[in-house]
Each structure stands twice: as structure tokens, then as C-alpha cells.
Amino acid sequence: MSEPSPNPGGETLRPRASLRTAVVWEVLKEALDRRAKTAGTAGGVLDVLDTGGGTGNFAVPVARLGHRVTVVDPSPNALFALERRVAEAGVADRVRGVQGDAHGLFDVVEPAGYDVVLCHGVLEYVDDPAEGVRNAVAALRPEGTLSLLAAGLGGAVLARALAGHFTEARHALTDAAGRWGEADPVPHRFTAEQLTGWVTEAGLEVGAVHGVRVFSDLVPGVLVDTEPGALEALLQLESAVAELPAFHSVATQLHVLADRG
Structure with missing residues (x-):
């Protein structure tokens, strides 16, 4: 995995915000690039579903790569902010927001309609996390990719x-x-074994598991914000340990990347 960019979305971010997204974004970007090369679509453009995508923390940078993104979120306020954000980013023609949730996902989107599905910060808030995983997987096309991020x-x-x-x-x-x-x-937190178990039971092959925010939530904010070079060094450390299983058990979040086919 390459060193994480402190600013994955191309926007001005606070140091703490960049720590929350950088490792996952680098993994996701590489996965999108791989999928685009094999998708067989015009220009390598992918259809991406972002469940619980909120205000577009991932949808905007994914759209900047040229992909089409559908954001499903239960909050009208979040979707309103998403609309404003994508307009400011110049990607309004590639991002569509619809109101819905993981339980009733197929009330608002078609099953088997997406090359990549993001399920980030969703399982914590649903009554049946295993069902949430099954619905996310059911939204994938053959040979699709799932990016799952949940509290550890x-x-x-x-x-x-x-x-x-x-x-x-x-x-x-x-x-x-x-x-x-x-x-x-x-409401819910998970182990890596729980998440990978649900993903495997839903029919996907787990490609990688990453520990996210292993150290960043434990480091004093004043150090990251004011110490020269501290942010970049911490980002590099987070990247270095993300794929090491020994650190998954103490990560604030767990990221699972899996493929169908």
C-alpha cells in the first residue's frame, strides 16, 4: 500500500479529519483503479454505490476520479449538504443522492447494479449488521468489489x-x-472475525483487512496540530501497520475489502 495522502478529497481538511480518511482512501483508490481496468465499461467509468454516504466524504473524491456515484443516506440534511458539496466540487453530474437506509436499500436502488459498493459507518447503526452486509453484497454486479468500514x-x-x-x-x-x-x-462494534465472517457468508472473497486509526485517536491533538512533521509521520505509521493483523485488535475502525468472482 502506498503512503497515504493527507488530503484525499482535494479539499482543505483539518489534520484530524485527514487521519480518519487517508488510509481507507488509499486502499479504496487502488481498488477502484484495479476494478476500472477490468470492468469493461466505457472509459473505465464505474458505477459506485455509497451506502450511508452522508455529505460525500468519499463520494466526492470517487467522482473526481471520473466514476458515477449514488449516495444513499437516511438524513435529508446530509443529502442537502451533499448536493451543495458536489456542486462546489464540480462533480454534480456524477453524484446522485437518494434518501434511504441499508434495511430498505432496494426500495431506492436496483440490486446487482454496481461495480463497487461502499458500506462505511453503516453496520454500527443497523439492527441486523449481517443483513446490512448481505444487502451491500446483493447490490454488486458480478466481479464487484465491497469496501466495508466499521467500528472496531x-x-x-x-x-x-x-x-x-x-x-x-x-x-x-x-x-x-x-x-x-x-x-x-x-450502538455496535465489531471484531475483524465478525466482519470477515459476514462478508464470506454473503459470497465474497476477502482480499484484505486493515486496521484504521490504530494510533491517531490516542495521540494528543495538540501534538498532531502543532508539532512540525507530526501529521505526516503519523499518517505513515498508520499506513505501515494497517495490514498487520497484530494491530487489527486495537484499531478504532476495521476496513474489509472483498471481491465477488
């Missing part, structure tokens, strides 16, 4: 423990949904 259990346990909240850390470790307490804003 181990990262939450580590973060609560380092903050001195040991009871909450243990609760997250033993809770079926991976929550550290009633005040936890994240």
Missing part, C-alpha cells in the same frame, strides 16, 4: 482503559454489542 471493538476497549475508565473498558469487552455503557454513542 478493541480500539474502544483500549481507549476507555487508557482514559482510566477500567470498568467501562471491561464492559465493552464483554458486551454483545461492544458498548462500554448506556452513554456510549455507538
Whole structure:
């Protein structure tokens, strides 16, 4: 994997924002390039579905590569912001936003209609995560690619423990949904084994698993924002450990890349 770009979307980002997207974007961009070479479509243009795509953090840079993107999100406010954002980015002709969710995905899009499906930050908020994976896979064309990003259990346990909240850390470790307490804003967290299991059961072959934000959520923000060279060094470190299984168990997020066919 190449070194991550601090600014994948070509926009002005805060350092913390770039840390949240850089590793996943580099992996996704490489996957899009590979799929475009084999898709057999005119000019290598892909049809990409971004479920839960919100305001277009990934849809905009994907559209800038020349691909067509359909964003499905349940929030009208997010879709309104998406419309404004794609217009400002000059990609309004390549991005379409529709209101919907993972459970009723095929009420708003056609099954088997997309070369690549992004399912980022969705499984945490659905009642049946396995169903969410199955729906994302069912939206793929033959030989399509799935990019799945979800909250990691181990990262939450580590973060609560380092903050001195040991009871909450243990609760997250033993809770079926991976929550550290009633005040936890994240409804579900997952292990790499859970995510890859659901993907495999849905009929895809897992190509790679990446640990995302292994260190970045634990590093003091003032260091990243003010120390010369700290952001770039941290991005390179995150990239270096992303594919190492030893670090998946402590990542804040887990990314699974899988293919059909």
C-alpha cells in the first residue's frame, strides 16, 4: 500500500479529519483503479454505490476520479449538504443522492447494479449488521468489489482503559454489542472475525483487512496540530501497520475489502 495522502478529497481538511480518511482512501483508490481496468465499461467509468454516504466524504473524491456515484443516506440534511458539496466540487453530474437506509436499500436502488459498493459507518447503526452486509453484497454486479468500514471493538476497549475508565473498558469487552455503557454513542462494534465472517457468508472473497486509526485517536491533538512533521509521520505509521493483523485488535475502525468472482 502506498503512503497515504493527507488530503484525499482535494479539499482543505483539518489534520484530524485527514487521519480518519487517508488510509481507507488509499486502499479504496487502488481498488477502484484495479476494478476500472477490468470492468469493461466505457472509459473505465464505474458505477459506485455509497451506502450511508452522508455529505460525500468519499463520494466526492470517487467522482473526481471520473466514476458515477449514488449516495444513499437516511438524513435529508446530509443529502442537502451533499448536493451543495458536489456542486462546489464540480462533480454534480456524477453524484446522485437518494434518501434511504441499508434495511430498505432496494426500495431506492436496483440490486446487482454496481461495480463497487461502499458500506462505511453503516453496520454500527443497523439492527441486523449481517443483513446490512448481505444487502451491500446483493447490490454488486458480478466481479464487484465491497469496501466495508466499521467500528472496531478493541480500539474502544483500549481507549476507555487508557482514559482510566477500567470498568467501562471491561464492559465493552464483554458486551454483545461492544458498548462500554448506556452513554456510549455507538450502538455496535465489531471484531475483524465478525466482519470477515459476514462478508464470506454473503459470497465474497476477502482480499484484505486493515486496521484504521490504530494510533491517531490516542495521540494528543495538540501534538498532531502543532508539532512540525507530526501529521505526516503519523499518517505513515498508520499506513505501515494497517495490514498487520497484530494491530487489527486495537484499531478504532476495521476496513474489509472483498471481491465477488
